Amino acid sequence: MTELVPVPQDLAARAHVDLPTYRRRYAESLRSADDFWAAEAAFLDWIRPFREVSDTNFDPADLRIRWFADGTLNASVNCIDRHLPAKADQPALLWEGDRPGESRTVTWAELADQVNRLANVLRGLGVAKGDVVTIYMPVIPEAIVAMMACVRIGAVHSVVFSGFSAEALADRIRDAGARVVITADEGLRGGRVVPLKRNADHAAAAAGGVAHLIVAARTGAAVPMTPGRDIRWGPALTAADPWCPPVEVGAEDPLFVLYTSGSTGRPKGLVHTTGGYLVQVGTSWRTIFDWHEGNVFWSTADIGWVTAHSYKIYGPLLNGATSVLFEGVPTFPDSSRWWSIIEKHRVAIFYTAPTAIRSLMREGEAPVRRHDLSSLRVLGSVGEPINPDAWHWLHRIVGGGRCPIVDTYWQTETGSVLLVPIPGPVANKPGAAGKPYFGIRPVVMDTAGRPVAGAGRGSLCFAGSWPAQARTILHDHDRFLRTYFSPFPGHFFTGDGVERDGLGYYRITGRIDDVLNVSGHRLGTVELESAIASHPAVAEAAVVGVPHPVKGQAIFAFVTLKADQPENEALKAAIVALVRERIGPIATPEALLWAPALPKNRAGKILRRMLARIAAGDYHDLGDTTTLADPEAVDEIIRRHRASQ
Ligand code: WT7
Numbered sequence: 001m002t003e004l005v006p007v008p009q010d011l012a013a014r015a016h017v018d019l020p021t022y023r024r025r026y027a028e029s030l031r032s033a034d035d036f037w038a039a040e041a042a043f044l045d046w047i048r049p050f051r052e053v054s055d056t057n058f059d060p061a062d063l064r065i066r067w068f069a070d071g072t073l074n075a076s077v078n079c080i081d082r083h084l085p086a087k088a089d090q091p092a093l094l095w096e097g098d099r100p101g102e103s104r105t106v107t108w109a110e111l112a113d114q115v116n117r118l119a120n121v122l123r124g125l126g127v128a129k130g131d132v133v134t135i136y137m138p139v140i141p142e143a144i145v146a147m148m149a150c151v152r153i154g155a156v157h158s159v160v161f162s163g164f165s166a167e168a169l170a171d172r173i174r175d176a177g178a179r180v181v182i183t184a185d186e187g188l189r190g191g192r193v194v195p196l197k198r199n200a201d202h203a204a205a206a207a208g209g210v211a212h213l214i215v216a217a218r219t220g221a222a223v224p225m226t227p228g229r230d231i232r233w234g235p236a237l238t239a240a241d242p243w244c245p246p247v248e249v250g251a252e253d254p255l256f257v258l259y260t261s262g263s264t265g266r267p268k269g270l271v272h273t274t275g276g277y278l279v280q281v282g283t284s285w286r287t288i289f290d291w292h293e294g295n296v297f298w299s300t301a302d303i304g305w306v307t308a309h310s311y312k313i314y315g316p317l318l319n320g321a322t323s324v325l326f327e328g329v330p331t332f333p334d335s336s337r338w339w340s341i342i343e344k345h346r347v348a349i350f351y352t353a354p355t356a357i358r359s360l361m362r363e364g365e366a367p368v369r370r371h372d373l374s375s376l377r378v379l380g381s382v383g384e385p386i387n388p389d390a391w392h393w394l395h396r397i398v399g400g401g402r403c404p405i406v407d408t409y410w411q412t413e414t415g416s417v418l419l420v421p422i423p424g425p426v427a428n429k430p431g432a433a434g435k436p437y438f439g440i441r442p443v444v445m446d447t448a449g450r451p452v453a454g455a456g457r458g459s460l461c462f463a464g465s466w467p468a469q470a471r472t473i474l475h476d477h478d479r480f481l482r483t484y485f486s487p488f489p490g491h492f493f494t495g496d497g498v499e500r501d502g503l504g505y506y507r508i509t510g511r512i513d514d515v516l517n518v519s520g521h522r523l524g525t526v527e528l529e530s531a532i533a534s535h536p537a538v539a540e541a542a543v544v545g546v547p548h549p550v551k552g553q554a555i556f557a558f559v560t561l562k563a564d565q566p567e568n569e570a571l572k573a574a575i576v577a578l579v580r581e582r583i584g585p586i587a588t589p590e591a592l593l594w595a596p597a598l599p600k601n602r603a604g605k606i607l608r609r610m611l612a613r614i615a616a617g618d619y620h621d622l623g624d625t626t627t628l629a630d631p632e633a634v635d636e637i638i639r640r641h642r643a644s645q
Pocket residue numbers: 260305306307381382383384385386407408409410411412413433494495496508510511517520521522
């Protein structure tokens with residue numbers, strides 16, 4: 001049995017939740033879910049209070065997910081206005097630029113001023129309640145301003161990761177039907193320039209329908225501006241009125257769309273709504289990170305991911321907390337950058353990803369030891385299972401053995417954390433994502449679709465709704481039903497495998513669908529395969545994940561060329577470049593192997609599981625190869641893989 005690491009006494013004594021409270025509240029949250037969530041909802045300022053708490057049903061034939069439906073509110077008022085009386089001149093955001101020495105502090109009053117002005121600019125462009133605005137920006141305060149300005153007027157933000165290519169951005173603009181895109185002249189990451197405006201120009205041209213681009217100045221580079229279409233952030237905000245009345249929206253009105261990868265080619269735009277999301281994100285953020293007034297919070301996630309939406313932006317803002325925004329990467333200009341920022345801002349709560357920890361571990365302890373990290377109280381991990389080696393390094397070297405690690409399991413779809421060792425009552429089990437959050441009922445399903453009782457392994461599902469979960473996939477409710485609610489009727493299916501131990505700890509064993517997790521980024525195999533297959537020389541491709549010491553999983557591509565196409569390094573490079581152009585650098589294949597043909601079953605389905613074994617150098621236990629359409633192809637693939645190692 002794996003060791004449990006108890007939460008230090010002094011932290012447990014101050015924590016928001018102690019063990020008896022945790023047990024009692026968890027039991028109550030299941031027994032009387034509506035009472036529990038109604039009490040949590042008092043955390044927000046409502047315009048019209050709700051009377052109905054929930055109306056939910058996970059039966060795919062009659063799916064209903066509605067929380068606080070007759071209540072009304074405004075998200076930006078909850079995130080900003082209500083903190084102004086007490087905190088106007090205190091810092092809301094502590095921004096650190098890509099290069100050390102470049103930093104800015106944004107107070108709550110300054111944030112409010114910028115948000116109101118930009119909201120008026122958007123209104124002036126005809127953006128109204130329910131319209132989607134696409135945001136393609138670096139991690140700079142203006143990105144937060146942009147999100148808040150949207151929700152002030154009831155518009156829906158769709159943030160697209162600034163590492164995505166112009167083509168990927170175009171797909172997301174088109175799918176969302178965005179008329180307005182907010183971007184910056186350029187981004188900076190690790191000393192490298194990212195041509196955001198240029199990408200946005202290409203994307204706008206490809207997507208069509210973009211009436212306006214608002215361009216914030218990050219580097220001040222001269223970027224071409226299209227008259228009548230493009231608007232400079234600075235002058236537009238200066239000219240705008242500093243007060244914009246907040247628009248009243250219903251709890252079930254959309255707050256944002258966020259795209260993520262699934263097991264088919266098209267990215268899906270998950271739709272999150274206002275009331276339930278804000279209630280659960282705001283209350284869970286302070287509980288799972290045990291935030292206390294005065295604690296500086298820092299999440300290293302990029303704004304393009306759900307981690308940032310819920311627990312870097314909405315969570316801290318809703319609670320009036322000061323948080324750090326860092327534009328760059330952990331290794332620039334050297335590998336002590338993160339630790340210097342923690343020291344500079346006396347960060348108390350630090351939320352990051354295992355892949356980054358694994359890469360920093362390689363640099364040894366010296367870069368950490370050079371800095372005073374005694375301000376740290378709580379550490380957090382997200383995105384993939386944290387391997388015990390990385391866990392212990394983070395705990396001992398970064399946290400000085402004092403800080404619990406909250407390993408938070410959740411997804412873009414779930415909106416908020418579902419499994420977590422709440423610091424205080426729940427001891428840490430390195431490598432396990434803890435226990436269910438309040439109101440959450442995990443179910444481990446066996447292959448026959450029966451719940452596993454007690455300890456065991458299976459597919460991770462959840463019974464019963466929670467307020468922050470996504471309501472649909474934009475323009476594709478059928479896919480929403482099919483993907484999440486049909487596999488195990490009456491349950492939400494995550495796509496993850498899980499193991500529950502005798503103490504009730506959950507350990508995620510990885511995706512069981514055709515989704516890869518590369519450095520904590522979700523990538524669909526089909527999405528990658530279609531990017532590869534769009535090269536004119538390619539007949540077919542199959543993509544699998546291979547274990548990687550830093551990335552967790554790396555992308556391994558098997559590619560079959562059209563007849564008479566030469567298998568050479570130049571073509572490999574061209575295919576890799578094409579994938580980067582279609583999706584972005586995060587999708588770069590680690591390895592590419594020419595395959596004479598791909599193993600398929602008689603129904604024509606590519607046997608990715610078999611290919612994953614081969615890619616990992618495990619040529620045994622490939623299953624029954626006699627049922628393959630072309631068994632010789634597998635022998636040849638193995639021969640070539642062996643030769644390439
Ligand atoms: C997938 C969701 C929401 C966080 C950022 C990723 C994996 C996420 C953990 C964890 C093990 C994890 C799962 C999940 N995952 N957190 N703590 N332990 N696995 O959001 O891009 O929607 O990806 O990330 O496989 O399904 P996402």
